[in-house]
Amino acid sequence: MGLKDKASKIDFASIMPSAQPLPDAVKPKTAPGAMMAFANDQRSELLRENEELRARAAQAGELEGRLNEVSAELRTWDGALPARPLDTAQIARSEFANRHESAFVGKAFEDFKREIQEAGRNSQPIKVRAIAKPAEGAKYELVFGHRRYEACRQLGIPVWAVVENLDDRALVEEMDRENRGRADPSPWEQGMTYLRALDKGVYPSNRQMAAALGVDISNLGKALVLAKLPPEVVAAFPTPQSIQLAWATDLGRAMQEDEQGVLARARALNAQKETEQGALSAKSVFSRLVSPPGSGPEASATPAQAAHVFRVGGQKVGTLRFDAVGRPSMRLSVKLSGEKQQALLKALQGFVDAL
Template sequence: MLQFRGQMLAVEGELGKLRDRLKEHEGSTPTRKLDPQAVVPSRWANRHPASFSTAEFARLKQDIELAGGNVQPISVRVLIDQPGRYEIVFGHRRHRACSELGIPVLATIDTSAVSDHELFSAMDRENRERADLSPYEQGTMYRRALDEKLYPSNRRLAEALGVSHTWVANVLLVADLPAPVVECFRSPLEIQHRHAKSIASALETDRKGVLRRAEKLRAQERPKAAAAVVAALIGTANEAAETAHQPLEVDGRQVGRWSRDGAGRLMVQIEAAHLNDDRHLAVLKSIAAALKV
C-alpha cells in the first residue's frame, strides 16, 4: 500500500512539472513542418512571378537549402473546408523556396478564426516591415482588395492598415498603369512612384501619344534603365534628340532661329523686334502657302 502511494505521489509530481512547462507555452502558436503541397498561396498573394527569378530570391533559396529548411517560419491559417490544408498569411517566398527544394516548410499555424481583414493586415504589415515588396506588387495587392470590396475606399484601406493616404495613392498609381506601358519595362518590379507619376501625367495630357510610343517601344529592344523607358514613353527621349538651333537669317541679318525635334517637327522662332501685326500675318500666309500640296 505504501509503495502504491509512493508511486501516486511520484506521478502527481511529474504531472505538476508538465503543467508548469505547459504554462510556459500558454498563448503560443503551434509550429509544425508541413508539406509545401498542402499549403496554398493567399488569395491576396502579392508576389509578381518576376520576384521568384531575382538574385535575391536565389540567395534566400540557397540559405534555406544550407540550413536544411526555413529557420524563420511562415504563417498559415487552417482552411476550414479543406481538412489538412492551409493558406499562407505571410511567407510566400519562403514557401516557394521550400517547394522548389522539395523540403518541408516550417510554419506557425493559427488555429483561431482568422478573417480576411486580419489576414490582409498581417500580410501587409509583414511586407512593409521587411521592406522587400516593390511598389507595383504593393499596389496590385491594394487594388485587388479594393476591387473585391474588402475595403470600400482608399481612405478606409489606409486607415485599417495604419498607413498614409499618400502611400496608398502612390502605389496604386504604379499598379494602375496600362498594361502596354508596364510591358515596356524589363520587369514591373522596376517601376517606382516617380516613374508612375511622370507617366500618369503624360497620359492625362496625351494618352494616345503615350500608348502609341509604348507600342513602338515594345516592338524594339527595350532600354536597360527604367528611366530611359519613362523618357521614351513621355516623349522626352525625342526632345533630347532635338537638333541644335540654327540661325534664321534674312538679307544677312539673324531674325530668329529654327530647329527640328526627334519626331521631325519643325520649330521656328522669330524675334519680336522683326514682327508687327502686318508681318505676323504675312509670315503665317507664307507658311500656309508653302505647305499647300
C-alpha cells in the same frame, strides 16, 4: 547387550541443556516509571513524524519552485502558435498575393534558396490560413512568406508554417505589415495588394484602408496608380519591381492626358526589348513613356533646366521653364491690370486649345 539396545535406554532429554527463557525487556516496576516510559515512546514517535513532515515540506517547496519556473516559461508563450512542416503541394497562393513571378528568379533568389537548402528548412516560418472549401490538393492559403514558400517548393522540401484562422481583412493587414517590415516588396506589388483588397470590398475606401494598415494615404494612392497601369506599360520596364513610387504622379497624368500615346510607346519599348542588345534602364523607360517623341531630354539639345527670361525695360520680370518631360511652368513678377490679366488668360487659353 548390543549398542543398539544400550542406546535405546539413554534419556537424552536429561542430558540436553534446557532452553532458557529470553529475558523480558526491562520494565518499570512502578506506575510513575511506566508513565514516563510511555511519554518517552510518544515523544520519539512525534520527533520521527516531525522529521518526515520537514522532509516533505522541503520537497514540496522545491516542487513549487519548479512549478513557478515552468509557469513563467509558459506565460512567455501566451498567444503563440506552433510551427509545423507542411507539404507545399497543400498550399495555394492567396488571391491577394503581391509577389510578381520575377521575384523568384535571379541571383538574389538563388542565394536565398541556397541558404534554406543548407539549413534544411526555412528558419522563419511562413503563415497560412485554412481554406474553408479546399480544392483538390490545396488545404491552406498563403498569408505571407511567398519567397520562403517558393524556395521550399522548388527545393522539394516541406515548408515550416504557422496556421491561423484569419478573415480577408486580417490576411491583407498581416501580409502588408510583414512585407513592409522586410522593406519589401516593391511599390507596384504593394499596390496590387491594395487594389485587390478594394476590388473585393475588404475596405470601403482608400482612407479606411490606409488607417487600418498604418500607411500614408498619399503613398497608398500612388501605389494604386502603379497597380492600375496597363500590362503592356508594366512590361515595358525591366521588372515591375523597378517602377518607383515617385513616378506614379507623372505616369498617372500621362495615362489621363495621352493614354493612347503611352500605350503606343510601351508597345514600341516592348518590341525594342526583344531586339536590342541591352535592356533600357527603368529610368529611361519612364522618361520615354511620359514624353511624346521628340520632347524627351534625350531628343532635346537644350537642358531640361534651361529657362527663358522675360524682360521689360532691361529688367527681369519672369521666367518660363520646361521640366525633363517638357512640361512648362511660368512665373511672372509684374503687376498686371485687369485688362492685361484677361489678355494673358485669353492668350494662354488659345495656346492650350491649339494643342
